Amino acid sequence: MADPEIKSYEPHHESQSAAVTESRPVRVALTTVTLVFLGVFLLLPLIIVFKEAFAKGVGAYFQSLGDADTRSAIRLTLLVAAISVPLNLVFGLSAAWAIAKFEFKGKAFLTTLIDLPFSVSPVISGLVYVLLFGAQGLLGEWLKAHGIQILFAVPGIVLATVFVTFPFVARELIPLMQEQGNGDEEAALSLGANGWQAFWYVTLPNIKWGLLYGVLLCNARAMGEFGAVSVVSGHIRGLTNTMPLHVEILYNEYNAVGAFAVASLLAGLALVTLVLKTLLEMRYGAEIAATRGH
Amino acid sequence: MTTAPAHAGWRFRQPSVIPGFGLTLGFSLAYLTLIILIPLSGLIWRSAALGWTDFWALATDRRTLKALEISFGTAFIAAAVNVVFGTLVAWVLVRYRFPGRRVVDAMVDLPFALPTAVAGIALTTLYAPTGWLGKLLMPLGLKVAYTPLGIIVALVFIGLPFVVRTVQPIMEELDKEVEEAAATLGASRFQIITRVLFPGLAPAVITGFSLAFARGVGEYGSVIFIAGNLPYKSEIAPLLIVIRLEEYNYPAATAIAAIMLALSFAMLLLINLVQTWSRKRYG
Numbered sequence: 124m125a126d127p128e129i130k131s132y133e134p135h136h137e138s139q140s141a142a143v144t145e146s147r148p149v150r151v152a153l154t155t156v157t158l159v160f161l162g163v164f165l166l167l168p169l170i171i172v173f174k175e176a177f178a179k180g181v182g183a184y185f186q187s188l189g190d191a192d193t194r195s196a197i198r199l200t201l202l203v204a205a206i207s208v209p210l211n212l213v214f215g216l217s218a219a220w221a222i223a224k225f226e227f228k229g230k231a232f233l234t235t236l237i238d239l240p241f242s243v244s245p246v247i248s249g250l251v252y253v254l255l256f257g258a259q260g261l262l263g264e265w266l267k268a269h270g271i272q273i274l275f276a277v278p279g280i281v282l283a284t285v286f287v288t289f290p291f292v293a294r295e296l297i298p299l300m301q302e303q304g305n306g307d308e309e310a311a312l313s314l315g316a317n318g319w320q321a322f323w324y325v326t327l328p329n330i331k332w333g334l335l336y337g338v339l340l341c342n343a344r345a346m347g348e349f350g351a352v353s354v355v356s357g358h359i360r361g362l363t364n365t366m367p368l369h370v371e372i373l374y375n376e377y378n379a380v381g382a383f384a385v386a387s388l389l390a391g392l393a394l395v396t397l398v399l400k401t402l403l404e405m406r407y408g409a410e411i412a413a414t415r416g417h
Numbered sequence: 418m419t420t421a422p423a424h425a426g427w428r429f430r431q432p433s434v435i436p437g438f439g440l441t442l443g444f445s446l447a448y449l450t451l452i453i454l455i456p457l458s459g460l461i462w463r464s465a466a467l468g469w470t471d472f473w474a475l476a477t478d479r480r481t482l483k484a485l486e487i488s489f490g491t492a493f494i495a496a497a498v499n500v501v502f503g504t505l506v507a508w509v510l511v512r513y514r515f516p517g518r519r520v521v522d523a524m525v526d527l528p529f530a531l532p533t534a535v536a537g538i539a540l541t542t543l544y545a546p547t548g549w550l551g552k553l554l555m556p557l558g559l560k561v562a563y564t565p566l567g568i569i570v571a572l573v574f575i576g577l578p579f580v581v582r583t584v585q586p587i588m589e590e591l592d593k594e595v596e597e598a599a600a601t602l603g604a605s606r607f608q609i610i611t612r613v614l615f616p617g618l619a620p621a622v623i624t625g626f627s628l629a630f631a632r633g634v635g636e637y638g639s640v641i642f643i644a645g646n647l648p649y650k651s652e653i654a655p656l657l658i659v660i661r662l663e664e665y666n667y668p669a670a671t672a673i674a675a676i677m678l679a680l681s682f683a684m685l686l687l688i689n690l691v692q693t694w695s696r697k698r699y700g
Contacts, residue, residue, distance in 0.1 A: 143593060143609075144512065153513070157509040158521070160502050160506070164574055165524050168531075168536060168543060171543050172539050217444045218441070221437075221441040225435070226431040227430035227431070236453070239453055239457075244655050245635060245637055247635070247674045250460065250658060250670060254456075254459050254463050255459050261463075286452055286456070309435070318436035347535070349532060349638035350635075367533075386532075386535040390531060393527065393531040396530045397523055397526055397527065400526065400530075
């Protein structure tokens with residue numbers, strides 16, 4: 124094969140022939156446009172959060188974080204995430220077990236229903252609970268008569284958060300467990316394990332990284348949710364204000380340092396989430412389902 | 418649907434040795450019903466209870482129509498912008514090698530991870546007339562903050578990863594040999610991109626567009642800070658729902674929400690049809 128055409132052919136990505144990649148100036152131009160676009164749209168907003176938070180110095184930053192209302196907002200956010208993430212974790216495991224391990228009628232429809240909250244506006248996710256539990260709501264009278272407070276209280280905030288973070292764990296686990304099949308569990312059962320043992324010692328180790336990935340995304344959204352929580356919270360300072368809601372209140376009071384100080388904590392959470400997510404993808408890419416991103 | 422097995426072959430589920438079907442499906446359905454289905458049907462029930470005349474009057478209210486127009490219009494433009502830049506970002510990340518590519522790749526997910534309220538105040542500060550970007554755009558006569566343009570900027574931020582993350586995996590799987598074949602047959606690079614590569618990417622691009630669009634229509638947190646929220650000018654539909662709720666005008670809030678849901682589902686259905694068509698056409 125002395126044909127020069129074939130000799131000059133190089134299969135590697137880095138050194139392609141001109142026919143299957145763009146010329147160097149075009150590549151440089153496209154890369155530059157991309158980096159400038161991402162710099163302006165993604166990086167600048169992130170930088171400005173920290174710049175504004177420290178605009179009046181480190182002292183003012185920590186002083187505004189030490190504020191009693193801010194601390195109570197942080198506690199409430201942690202509490203809400205600590206309740207809603209485990210709930211959706213249990214649901215995700217349960218739904219993935221039913222959907223991935225069994226063949227039954229209506230499975231595709233059920234999978235579609237699980238994704239439903241993603242196509243509903245967060246404001247509407249909050250509204251549905253107001254219509255249910257509010258003073259003019261379907262259950263409003265009954266709740267009032269029994270002295271149960273759901274709206275403008277922690278239960279309402281938890282419910283709204285559970286609604287918007289509902290699909291995260293399930294949609295991560297379903298494709299992963301479908302891909303892994305039933306072989307391992309069937310082997311365990313035939314060797315005498317019971318159902319719980321098969322789940323605990325066989326399934327769970329197989330899906331642990333995918334599960335962690337789903338929980339990570341679920342938690343980020345749970346702590347950061349704004350629209351749905353805003354509708355059901357009632358914005359009572361020190362009582363029903365989560366961190367994102369507190370950011371809004373401080374910002375509207377022209378307390379820029381305070382607003383951006385709380386925002387910087389949330390931005391830090393986002394950065395930690397991104398780093399862990401990237402590490403999980405790099406290290407355990409094969410053990411995380413193909414559905415990346417959402 | 419038959420409730421009883423009509424003929425011998427009908428089974429609700431295939432037999433399996435794996436236990437726990439009843440428990441897990443039962444729990445999942447109960448949880449789904451309690452958290453999602455009952456509250457959502459409450460919304461539908463409430464809007465049905467309004468009666469047709471009342472519903473129509475609320476739905477055709479001028480401020481409501483304008484808010485819906487702004488929400489769907491800005492979401493459409495932002496999703497279109499994201500199709501262009503999202504595809505470009507995916508292309509550069511998949512095809513080119515440059516220092517820091519991994520970090521840039523990870524950064525693309527920032528809008529998923531950053532709480533919307535944080536994005537909202539950060540973008541507003543940047544694009545305000547005194548902000549870093551606002552200052553630069555002012556002399557050009559471009560006002561972004563507190564205008565509909567600001568809504569588009571916020572929705573571009575929110576929607577970008579939807580397009581990148583949908584298109585990127587498909588781009589990674591594109592077979593280089595097809596491009597080489599086209600090149601050996603004498604196609605120019607431009608022809609290869611437009612005639613060989615893009616048709617294969619079309620379904621993914623449409624999916625990315627629809628995800629970004631659906632998210633943009635419902636987006637609230639990042640928009641309300643930068644929009645200025647002037648009725649008839651920069652007031653989005655989700656904000657109008659909140660305003661009606663704060664006025665204890667439940668019927669109006671319900672009506673707007675019902676229209677938004679119906680329009681979103683109609684739009685998703687339409688996009689699904691377009692997608693099926695483009696898969697058949699270019700598959």
